[in-house]
Amino acid sequence: MVTAVTLGFGSGGTVVSTAQAAEVEGPKVKWLLSTWGKRRGIMEGMESFSEQIAEATDGNFEVSLQYGGVLSDPKENLDGLKIGAFEAAMFCPLYHPSKTPAITGLDLPFLPITDLETRAKVHEAYLHNPVVLEELARWNAYPLMSALMPNYEVMGKGEAPQSIEDWEGLRLSAGGGIGDLMKSIGAIPTAVPAPEMYQSLERGVINGAAFPYTYAFAAYKLHELADWRTEKSSLGSLTCVLVASKQAYEALPPQYQELIDRVKPGAYKHQIDTYTAIDEKNEKLFEEEGLKKVRFSEEDVEQIMDKAVQPSWDAWVAARNAEGLDGQALLDEILALAKEANTN
Template sequence: MNLRNLLVKPVLLAATFLAGAAGAAEVDGPKVFWKISMWGNPRALSAGMEEMAAKVSEATDGNFQIKIFYGGQLSGARENLDGLKLNAFEGAAICNFYHPGKNPAWMVFSLPFLPLGDPAVDRYVRSKMFEHPAIVADMERWNAMPYVSGLLPQYEILGKGTPPANLEDWSGMRVRAGGGLGSAMEKLGAVKQTLPAGETSTAFQRGAVDAAAFPFTYAHVSFKISDEAEWFTSNLAPGTSECGWVFNKTAYESLPAQYQDLLMGQRDMIMQVTQEAYAAQDEKNLPMFEETLTKVTYSDEQLATFREVAGQPVWDEWIAANSDKFDAQGVFDAVWSYAKEAEAGN
């Protein structure tokens, strides 16, 4: 063997070793396939979870596969918790106000005028609340566990007919709004409707609703509400809700520890991607709204009146109605406490 072969062979062997190492899984483990149930189409709410599924597959060299099934293929929006209890799938998105009796503590996220308007504060508060004993207990009844918040932005309302320039104009209006947000609208005399998101556009077409509250702006476009609407509120910001992601507890506990760690290590990334997706949608959608719809903007005095009428009274009613089910006052106070922590820089 000549000198050239002696030099080339080790180089080729080293290159082969490095190529194999580059393709090796970062996280070793068995082959696992998870199904996640979701209604509607892929959208900003699911962007972070889609990115998580891609990263998990990449990190495990394809051994751990996660697929989100859209359009209610696995379960209806109101039945996702039931499906988790039956071990029909390994994870799901849930919206708390679709089934308030199934997740009573989670309804705190839908109370009006919570201190969640700042995206950074919102992210911190919800992350902490997903570890709160009452929030965890709600899911345990359904063999589920909280994973990551959907971080829904503040709601605004799109509607048909005469724009509600004054608070009195909401009287008698049929508004799709769930949870405490719906209760807040009732304080203005509106008639609360709690339709699933995917049915709301059809309800507009049939004349069954006059207005709909959704996370602004992405959900109004995702569910084609903006196609039906004639006006939008720009600064009502009455609150939000929680459409978050939960796992089947049995499935999660059956995973090897390294897969569990991998999933939990993705949560910050998921929230970052989700919030960026919301912001990108606002940048695209808001100019379209302003061009095609009548913009309703309320004065500081009108907003103060709305908060006075529909803030504290709705909070007090919710706490009183749930005090025998769990520590409702403690859950409510925790939201404000975590918000103060976030504002103070933790």
């Protein structure tokens, strides 16, 4: 069953903010949100969320983003919520799939989610699926919003692959489902830490890397070495979720809970706009470097679907069934939500 959640997307596919400028009266509340790294694209939605909340309440409700892993190791953020160490956190199911197996369906390759607006709609609805809510509740967690990540693409050095056969033997830094996907077409996936990516590509240790497009490639300057990059390949994306302590959320006065729902569309819009501006700048860089664009043909896509995608989907369904979940129902909902989002 498709879970209906209104996000406030306009007819043109852009997220429309519904947050009001009027002050929301209420008590003093401060949440600490545990995350890692520095401020970056993936956190822009939550930065906007925090700013809107503070502005609407005149600073009475504060969501303080704690970067650098100062509150918890990234892999232990759900554990921290469970014991009440902080009030909110970001986590990525890929880091510990067994903790939130239902959410890992959003990481499957070749889902029909081609842009960030569609991803926001699908994630926002699926995160409120009763199965997902129950899964999160076991960790004392309640979904605030998705930390949107763009689709992954591959950027590489050397001769650009023109067909499925040309991927044979290419050494690519690609993990998770994307790594499995690339392996199915003959590539050799390997795990290279992001800070070592440039040197590995320069020395020929790898032929290419799968990264969120475009910002991650530019951030690590891989475009300076690369000769080609894939385009609109729908490899998939990494899901990361911003959650609140269920106990802390339920303790909020009703007007603050309502405010959270009101500011989310504007937060998603800010994040998407940030990515769009970054992409425009980076695309110019890639053009200036003369990077060739590589697209999978329809025949290639059919082969990939048969050889890798459908088997990976089937394996995911079987794994969830073995855990006592209805894997097919969960996958069907994701696909139905994507279809609905793509037609609206």
